[in-house]
Amino acid sequence: MKRLSRNSLAHKLTRQMIRVQLLTLVLFFGLGVFPTVVAPVIDYLGDAQPLDPRATAAFAHSLVDVEGDQINYVASPDLDALRRDYPNLWFYVRNQSGAWAALGDVPKMYQELEDNLWLLEAVEVRTTDPSYGSLLVRTEQSPVGTVRVMTGGGPTVGVAAIIKKVSGLLALAMVALLGLASAITIPIIVRREMRSLKGAADEAELIDIDARGTRLSTESLPDEVQPLVKAVNDGLARLDDSYAKRERFLADSAHELRTPIAILQTRIEMAEPFPEKGQLLVDAARLASMAGQLLDLQRMDLGSTNFEPTELGDMASNVVGDLAPLAIAAGYELSLNAPDDPVMVQGDSSSLSRALTNIIQNAIAYGGKHGEIIVEVGRDGTIAVSDEGPGIPASERDRVFEPFYRVKPSSHGAGLGLNLVEAIVRRHHGYITIADAPSGGASVIVTLPLLRAAATKKELEPAL
Numbered sequence: 001m002k003r004l005s006r007n008s009l010a011h012k013l014t015r016q017m018i019r020v021q022l023l024t025l026v027l028f029f030g031l032g033v034f035p036t037v038v039a040p041v042i043d044y045l046g047d048a049q050p051l052d053p054r055a056t057a058a059f060a061h062s063l064v065d066v067e068g069d070q071i072n073y074v075a076s077p078d079l080d081a082l083r084r085d086y087p088n089l090w091f092y093v094r095n096q097s098g099a100w101a102a103l104g105d106v107p108k109m110y111q112e113l114e115d116n117l118w119l120l121e122a123v124e125v126r127t128t129d130p131s132y133g134s135l136l137v138r139t140e141q142s143p144v145g146t147v148r149v150m151t152g153g154g155p156t157v158g159v160a161a162i163i164k165k166v167s168g169l170l171a172l173a174m175v176a177l178l179g180l181a182s183a184i185t186i187p188i189i190v191r192r193e194m195r196s197l198k199g200a201a202d203e204a205e206l207i208d209i210d211a212r213g214t215r216l217s218t219e220s221l222p223d224e225v226q227p228l229v230k231a232v233n234d235g236l237a238r239l240d241d242s243y244a245k246r247e248r249f250l251a252d253s254a255h256e257l258r259t260p261i262a263i264l265q266t267r268i269e270m271a272e273p274f275p276e277k278g279q280l281l282v283d284a285a286r287l288a289s290m291a292g293q294l295l296d297l298q299r300m301d302l303g304s305t306n307f308e309p310t311e312l313g314d315m316a317s318n319v320v321g322d323l324a325p326l327a328i329a330a331g332y333e334l335s336l337n338a339p340d341d342p343v344m345v346q347g348d349s350s351s352l353s354r355a356l357t358n359i360i361q362n363a364i365a366y367g368g369k370h371g372e373i374i375v376e377v378g379r380d381g382t383i384a385v386s387d388e389g390p391g392i393p394a395s396e397r398d399r400v401f402e403p404f405y406r407v408k409p410s411s412h413g414a415g416l417g418l419n420l421v422e423a424i425v426r427r428h429h430g431y432i433t434i435a436d437a438p439s440g441g442a443s444v445i446v447t448l449p450l451l452r453a454a455a456t457k458k459e460l461e462p463a464l
Contacts, residue, residue, distance in 0.1 A: 010036065020185045024177060049156040050124060050134040056149040058082055059091045060140035063147065071101035071144060088133070088153035094118050095147045107132050107152065117148045180213075200229060207236065261288045278329045284325055286361045292418060307428075309451055310349045312377050313338035319356045320375055327360070331369045332387075334360070338377040343453040344380055347428045352448075355421045356383060359444050362418065363387040367441060379428075381450040386437035397434040421446075 055450045058078040065072050071093055075083070083089055090104025094117040106114070113120065123137035133152045140149050163456040200216050207214050215233045227275050265284045268277060320336045327334035339343055345352075356375075363385055373386030378384070392400060401422040418432075425432045437443040 027177075037402060049134075050126060051134050051151065052136055052157050053136065054141055054153040055082055055089070055151050055154040056091075056136060056138040059093065059103065059151065060147055060149050061141040063093065063142040063144045066097075066099045066144050067097070069099050070096065071099045071147075073101055073103070086154050090151065090153050092117065092150045093147050095141075095145060104153065106150075110135055110152065111148065113137075113150065117150055120148060120150075123150075126241060142337050169322040175388050200225075204232075261291060282326060282330055282361065282364055285323075286358070286365070290358070307348055310345050310347045310352060312343040312345060312352075312381070312383060312448070314342075315349055315353055316375055316383060317376050318352050319360065323357065323360050323364075327364055327373060330364050332364060332367060333372040333373070335372060336375045336377075339379050341379065342380060343377055343379055345428070345448045346451045347448065352428070355424045355446070356385070358418075358421050359385045359446070362444070363389070363442075366390075370438065371441070381448045383447055383448075384443050384445045386439065386443040388437070388439040389441040391436060391440065391442045392434055400434065401432070418444075 058076065059073070062073040062076045062079050064074050073093075085243070087103070090106050091102065092106050092110075093101045094114070094116055096118055098118075100114070100117075117137070120137045121139050123135065125135035127134060134156070135150065135152050137148060137150045140147055179203075188312055195341035200221060203214070203216050215236060216229045218229050221229060250398060261284060265281070265288065268280050271277065316336055316338060318349055324334050360373065360375065367373060367387035373388075374384075374386045376382075376384045376386070401418050422432050425446055427447070428448055430446060433445050435443045435445060
């Protein structure tokens with residue numbers, strides 16, 4: 001059989017339960033057995049042992065009726081047996097009205113109690129003089145009513161009788177005490193020993209795709225659980241390694257795509273006018289924006305991006321200025337509404353610019369090839385891009401952020417644009433929603449946490 005180590009959960013629980021049971025036994029013996037059994041037994045070991053109260057009950061049950069001041073009795077088999085075994089046995093009985101009965105010779109020193117016997121509810125006298133013997137007075141219920149029975153010279157209570165009498169009660173008390181102690185202490189012990197498992201569970205709650213490198217601590221864990229935790233940690237390490245490889249692949253791929261996309265854009269711009277030139281420029285711009293966003297995501301995941309104070313109005317103005325020719329060529333008017341006061345957020349300006357570029361390009365691609373595209377910066381840290389196109393049904397607005405999901409089949413794009421935008425916004429601790437535009441089209445709203453609102457653009461301008 002394999003020996004349990006000291007750090008084993010089974011070993012700890014077993015040790016704790018043994019301690020509880022031993023402590024319970026010691027307390028039970030000290031507080032229960034000794035005062036109720038051992039001490040009385042020691043007391044009864046002397047020469048003057050107490051009389052057995054069963055004798056008074058046997059005589060009381062033999063009483064049959066009352067005639068005047070006399071109580072008649074008929075000896076029962078139990079009473080006859082007592083008289084045969086104890087020839088010096090005697091009784092004296094009296095009821096409340098003064099009627100009495102006697103059996104045997106009452107010692108002279110106890111005869112003085114006869115007239116006042118009703119006043120004595122219970123008396124026990126033990127003497128060492130065999131000529132008098134011990135005395136027992138008890139109140140009993142008899143066929144003639146309540147009586148006081150005085151007796152002597154009968155059986156005494158021995159050690160064996162005492163143990164026999166209390167052994168059943170002690171057994172029940174022992175079971176009840178052990179059960180109570182177990183019910184109270186076992187949950188406490190188990191909870192205490194399971195605290196390390198709860199700590200591991202709390203650590204597991206922190207595991208997240210955006211917080212890689214997290215490992216479960218094996219310190220103070222029971223031996224039985226450590227192999228499982230080690231296996232989980234090994235699995236997390238493999239996942240982190242695989243994720244890192246995927247990130248490197250995506251970053252390298254996005255970086256490699258930027259050069260051919262830039263060449264493609266240049267060649268389209270320099271080509272002679274042809275019917276598809278405008279649409280090709282839009283598609284190439286979207287490809288360049290998506291490649292840039294992939295690089296932004298990898299940089300943020302790798303922690304190589306420094307978030308700095310960014311003014312949303314200036315950022316949106318630069319993006320709108322860059323995309324205005326593209327929007328006009330596609331048949332739109334592109335305008336910007338921004339407050340005079342700066343709207344400051346903490347973020348990466350280049351990745352936020354590319355996210356806004358992607359949203360505007362999306363409006364250019366799906367806005368119906370006509371009307372106005374409005375970019376509006378709010379003082380509450382929002383940027384809304386609205387068009388006059390067909391809009392997005394309310395039932396589809398949550399799903400458009402899923403990768404490769406398309407509301408309608410289209411030959412343009414792969415359904416990654418809004419997914420990348422949502423990922424960048426989330427890494428800036430913001431969120432993105434879709435609503436109906438006032439003009440009837442779609443309105444994509446990005447909400448970012450404000451850095452500070454109380455400032456003017458003049459404060460941010462460099463001193464001349």
